[in-house]
Amino acid sequence: MNIIICIKQVPDTTNVKINPETNTLIREGISSIINPFDLYAIEEGLRLKEKFGGKVTVISLGPPQAINALKEAVGMGADEAIQLSDRAFAGSDSWATAYTLSLAIKKLGAFDIILCGKQAIDGDTGQVGPGIASQLGITQLTYVFKIIRVDPETGALTVERLLEEGREVVEAKLPALLTVVKDINQPRPTSLFHIRRASKLIIPTWTVADLPGADPSNLGLTGSPTQVIKIFSPPKHEGVLELIKADSVEESAAILADKIIAKKVL
Amino acid sequence: MPLLDIDKDKCIGCGACIDACPFGALSLVDDMVVVNDKCTGCGACLLACPMHALSLPEKLPLKMAGNLASYSGVWVWVEQFHGQTDGISVEMLGQGRKLADQRNVALTACVLGHHVEHIAKEAISFGADRVFLVDDESLSFYTTAPYASTLINLASEYKPEIFLLGASARGRDLAGSVASLLHTGLTADCTGFDIEPENGLLLQTRPAFGGNIMATIICPNHRPQMATVRYRVFEKPIADYQRQGQVIPIKAAMSVDRITAHVVESILEKDEVNLADARVIVAGGHGVGGPAGFETIRKLADVLDGAVGSSRSAVDAGWISYAHQIGQTGRTVRPDLYIACGISGQIQHLAGMKTSKVIVAINTNPDAPIFNIANYGIVGDLFEIVPALTKQFKKKLHK
Numbered sequence: 001m002n003i004i005i006c007i008k009q010v011p012d013t014t015n016v017k018i019n020p021e022t023n024t025l026i027r028e029g030i031s032s033i034i035n036p037f038d039l040y041a042i043e044e045g046l047r048l049k050e051k052f053g054g055k056v057t058v059i060s061l062g063p064p065q066a067i068n069a070l071k072e073a074v075g076m077g078a079d080e081a082i083q084l085s086d087r088a089f090a091g092s093d094s095w096a097t098a099y100t101l102s103l104a105i106k107k108l109g110a111f112d113i114i115l116c117g118k119q120a121i122d123g124d125t126g127q128v129g130p131g132i133a134s135q136l137g138i139t140q141l142t143y144v145f146k147i148i149r150v151d152p153e154t155g156a157l158t159v160e161r162l163l164e165e166g167r168e169v170v171e172a173k174l175p176a177l178l179t180v181v182k183d184i185n186q187p188r189p190t191s192l193f194h195i196r197r198a199s200k201l202i203i204p205t206w207t208v209a210d211l212p213g214a215d216p217s218n219l220g221l222t223g224s225p226t227q228v229i230k231i232f233s234p235p236k237h238e239g240v241l242e243l244i245k246a247d248s249v250e251e252s253a254a255i256l257a258d259k260i261i262a263k264k265v266l
Numbered sequence: 267m268p269l270l271d272i273d274k275d276k277c278i279g280c281g282a283c284i285d286a287c288p289f290g291a292l293s294l295v296d297d298m299v300v301v302n303d304k305c306t307g308c309g310a311c312l313l314a315c316p317m318h319a320l321s322l323p324e325k326l327p328l329k330m331a332g333n334l335a336s337y338s339g340v341w342v343w344v345e346q347f348h349g350q351t352d353g354i355s356v357e358m359l360g361q362g363r364k365l366a367d368q369r370n371v372a373l374t375a376c377v378l379g380h381h382v383e384h385i386a387k388e389a390i391s392f393g394a395d396r397v398f399l400v401d402d403e404s405l406s407f408y409t410t411a412p413y414a415s416t417l418i419n420l421a422s423e424y425k426p427e428i429f430l431l432g433a434s435a436r437g438r439d440l441a442g443s444v445a446s447l448l449h450t451g452l453t454a455d456c457t458g459f460d461i462e463p464e465n466g467l468l469l470q471t472r473p474a475f476g477g478n479i480m481a482t483i484i485c486p487n488h489r490p491q492m493a494t495v496r497y498r499v500f501e502k503p504i505a506d507y508q509r510q511g512q513v514i515p516i517k518a519a520m521s522v523d524r525i526t527a528h529v530v531e532s533i534l535e536k537d538e539v540n541l542a543d544a545r546v547i548v549a550g551g552h553g554v555g556g557p558a559g560f561e562t563i564r565k566l567a568d569v570l571d572g573a574v575g576s577s578r579s580a581v582d583a584g585w586i587s588y589a590h591q592i593g594q595t596g597r598t599v600r601p602d603l604y605i606a607c608g609i610s611g612q613i614q615h616l617a618g619m620k621t622s623k624v625i626v627a628i629n630t631n632p633d634a635p636i637f638n639i640a641n642y643g644i645v646g647d648l649f650e651i652v653p654a655l656t657k658q659f660k661k662k663l664h665k
Contacts, residue, residue, distance in 0.1 A: 011288050011475070030290055032304070063268075063303045090269045091307035091322070094454075098446055122288070122475055124594070125454035130410070130442025139527050140410050142439045158530075163435045164542070165347060169531035170409070183588060221269065221307060221323060225451030228309045230482035231286075234473065234617075241627075243643050252644050253654035256626065257662050259642055265602035265624050266546065266570060266663065 001054035001152045002111040003045040005078065006101055006132065007038040009062050009069035010122040034069045037117025039076075039187040040180045044147065045115050046077045047185065052152050055079045057108060061089060061100055067203055074198035075190030082108070086207035091221030094123070098131025099218050103211040105136060112152055114177040118143055126179065133177035141170060142179045150174070268305035269322055274298060276319035286314035288475045310479060337489035340366040341374045341426040343417065344389050345436055347408075351385050353502070353543055354432030356392055358495050360503035361459060362430055363393035365468070368461045371427065372396055376420065378413055378518075380406040390511030392503050397511060402518035407529035408436050414443040415519035421448055426490045428468050433494040445492045451485030452492040457499045467491070473594070473617055497542050498600035499621060535589065546572030546603045547622075549592060550580055551615070553608020553629065553648055557585045562649060563607055566656045569665055575599065575619075577609045593618035607648040611636025628652065 012033045034042075045056045058073040060066050061084040070081035084104055092100060105114065114133075119126035126142070133140035145167060146160040155174040160167050162181050190198075208214050217223055242259075246252040260266065268291065279297035291304035292311060299319075312320050342362045345352040359375065366373040375389035378400045386397040398420055404412045417440070421429065429444075431437040433455045445452035458471035462484070468491040470483045485491040541547065548567040550560055560574065567574045575597075576590040592599055594614035604622035609615060611627070611634055619625070620639050627640035628648050637643045644651050659665070 011290070030288070032289075063306065065303055087269070090305075093451065094442075095446060095449070095451060121595070123454070124474070125452075126438045127442040127445070127452055127454055130439060131446040133410075134414075134443045134446035140439070140443060141527065142410075142442075143435050160533075161435070164352075165540075166535040167533040168407075168529050169533070170527055171530050172527040225449070225488040226453055226483050226485050227451075228481050228483050229469075231308075231310045231313055231474075232480050232482075234480050241637055241640050241643050243637075243645065245645075249646065249650045249654045250658075252646070253651060253658045256642055256644060257655060257658035260603065260624065260626065261662060263603075263624050 001048055001052040001113065003048055003054060003056045004105055004108065004111050004114045005038070005041050005045045005056060005058045005073070006114065006116045006128070007042065007058055007060045007069055007073060008035045008117075008120045009033070009060065009066040010035045010120050032065065032068065034072055035117050035120040035122075037119060037121070037180070037182060039117075040182055040184050041115035041117050042073050042076055042078065043185045043187040044178075044180055045113075046188070048113065048147075048150065049079075052150075054112075054152075057082065059084065059101065059104055059108075061085070061092065061097055063090070064205075067205075070203050071198045072190060074201055074203075075195040076188055077191070077194050081201070081203045083203055083205045085205050087220075088208045088216065089220050091224060092219070093224035093226045094125050094127035094131055095225050096219055096223040098128050098135055099223065100211070100214075101128070102132045102135035103214055104206060105132065107206075107211060112174050113150075114138075114175075116177065116179045118179045118181050129177060129179035136177070139172045139176040140179075141172060141176055144178045144180045145183055147178070147184075268301045268303060269307035270301045270305050270311070271321045271323070272299055272301060273319040273321070276317045278317055280316065282314045282316060283311035283320060286311045288479070310475075334487070334489055337425045337427040339371045339374055339424070339426045339428075340369065341376060341421070341429045341490065342389075342394070343429070343431040343437065343440065344375045344377045344385060345432050345434060346377070346379050346382055346385050349379070349382060349385070351388055352432060352434060354434055354437070354495065354497050355389075356502050357498070357500040358430050358432060359389060359392040359394060361495065361500040362428075363503065365428060365459060365461065366395075369427070369466060374398060374424075374426065376400070376417060378405045378416060383513075386513045388505070390509050390513075391505040391507050393509070395511050397513045398516045399513050400516045400518050404518050404520055404522045404525060407532075408440075409525060409527045409529060410439055410443050411527065412518060412520040412525055413440055414447070416516070417444050418447050419519045420516065421490060429490040429492045431492070431494050433496045437494050441492060441494050448490070448492075450488040450490060450492055451483075452494070453483045453485070454494050455496045456493045457496050459493070468493070472496075497598050499598065541573050541575060541590070541592065541597045541599050544573035544599065544601050546570045546605075547575045547592070547599055547601045547619075548572050548605045548607065549575030549577065549609060549619070550586070550607050550648075551577035551609030552579045553610075554580055554585065555608075559608075559649070560586050562652050566605065566652050566659070569656050569659045569663070570603070572601070572603070575604075577612070577615045606636050606640070607652055609636055610634045611639065
């Protein structure tokens with residue numbers, strides 16, 4: 001089975017704290033990590049390979065240091081890695097990112113399945129996966145919670161998706177692009193054996209020159225339909241705190257209950 | 267090569283941009299800011315610079331400027347499941363109405379499904395002037411291809427200027443596909459919209475970096491300007507059943523036999539309270555201490571006919587399921603009453619609940635950030651306070 005996994009290196013924003021006085025980021029010690037949702041995609045890809053054989057290729061679009069994310073994926077067990085890095089790609093929004101990744105995937109040749117995390121924790125858009133699937137003209141299955149059945153011979157694929165009101169079982173055909181949610185598996189740690197392999201593996205860096213058919217007007221900042229025009233701190237909530245401090249817990253609770261009832265929100 | 271340009275004549279080496287950079291791409295060398303390869307060109311530093319020394323390269327001139335004028339009107343995709351309109355769609359119809367009025371254009375609702383004529387009428391009552399009603403067996407269950415191809419055909423023919431979809435699982439799935447194939451911009455998870463008076467562009471505001479910063483995004487050269495909209499940030503309009511509108515029947519783009527993905531089973535999680543629609547939410551966090559602690563939370567929620575919410579840390583610890591998670595990576599909620607128990611109030615959590623009408627915080631740590639946004643607070647042990655509060659409400663509400 002030919003498995004392609006798209007990953008992104010992101011700042012570890014889950015640990016970001018805010019300075020309540022200045023309302024700005026405290027970013028000391030923020031490190032770069034593999035987008036946590038992508039770890040589930042890698043794990044799921046490795047499991048498919050273990051079951052059906054084949055090859056797991058990870059690809060990532062990003063600045064040069066994103067190679068560390070690819071090395072980590074190889075350290076988990078991925079066979080090959082491709083980095084997409086070029087100044088021409090910089091500033092890509094989700095459309096241009098999906099366009100560039102889909103060109104790289106076309107160049108990689110035939111595949112059975114593409115796996116992505118459901119979204120990246122820095123951008124939180126969840127749009128690149130569907131974008132790639134649309135560019136490649138293949139079936140997309142987002143928010144996959146479980147791969148129930150996959151048969152590389154017949155191309156049959158059954159997955160369970162996680163939605164607001166519950167779950168649904170969908171039958172589809174390979175090739176397909178799946179974006180996965182966190183409950184799908186427990187990602188394995190890197191292993192010493194694979195880390196050694198990762199340190200020796202040559203990870204090619206593809207630039208725009210390596211992508212046949214790339215239209216420069218569709219790449220990077222130029223090729224991005226959306227444009228950020230303003231960045232600002234979130235407005236502070238106008239909550240005026242009334243601390244309730246009575247002699248006993250019972251009394252505090254009674255006062256609070258009265259105040260809430262008086263607000264007519266029940 | 268990083269994209270950021272630093273005007274070395276203007277830089278005074280104050281370091282304000284260094285604090286603003288989410289990627290740690292900026293540093294001071296010899297009292298001058300330098301940028302490294304970690305820069306992604308996100309622009310977070312630009313406004314932080316008091317000297318206007320930082321810039322990103324300008325975009326190329328409008329490539330399809332000539333065509334833009336032919337796009338007009340505001341569209342909303344009305345999401346439905348089993349014939350029931352999703353709340354987010356009602357919120358968007360309200361917001362879409364405002365944008366349409368600002369642009370002085372019509373509001374169009376796209377209603378797709380099978381046996382969904384009643385939803386077309388509902389959309390008009392919530393503000394739509396026109397409804398494209400695509401009622402077809404192929405649309406009985408949402409799957410990407412038949413829905414996306416139908417919307418792509420409609421948008422290509424009727425050329426809307428603005429197209430909004432809900433930031434639900436289906437909405438994000440659909441919007442990502444439609445925008446990609448229409449070759450246009452899509453802004454995810456918007457929490458605010460406005461129209462730029464000078465050029466009529468849609469200003470789309472959304473949280474980024476886990477809610478730490480807000481970004482305003484435009485789509486200047488492509489149409490439609492597409493966005494998904496976050497749950498519960500816009501008020502639901504009041505239905506006016508006297509409103510008149512036009513319902514236009516449209517054929518579905520794909521026949522049943524061409525569809526390759528099929529929903530074969532829906533598993534509804536009935537015991538899970540719908541957080542997005544709850545008027546009252548009692549939420550627990552790290553301070554709840556374990557799955558058993560959520561029983562205390564649930565008792566209070568039950569007395570108030572509310573839903574149980576949770577911070578991310580309690581979900582990550584496995585004390586409660588993800589369906590309860592509120593915040594940046596969970597649900598956004600806007601109840602009338604939000605009682606946060608043992609939740610410190612990390613920015614990511616606040617991003618998901620800070621628009622609640624009345625916020626109550628119960629926490630042992632008087633410095634917990636949750637108190638900064640709360641209307642009422644009690645400093646103390648939730649295992650003493652929450653049961654006492656439950657008892658008081660039982661008594662006072664005669665339950």
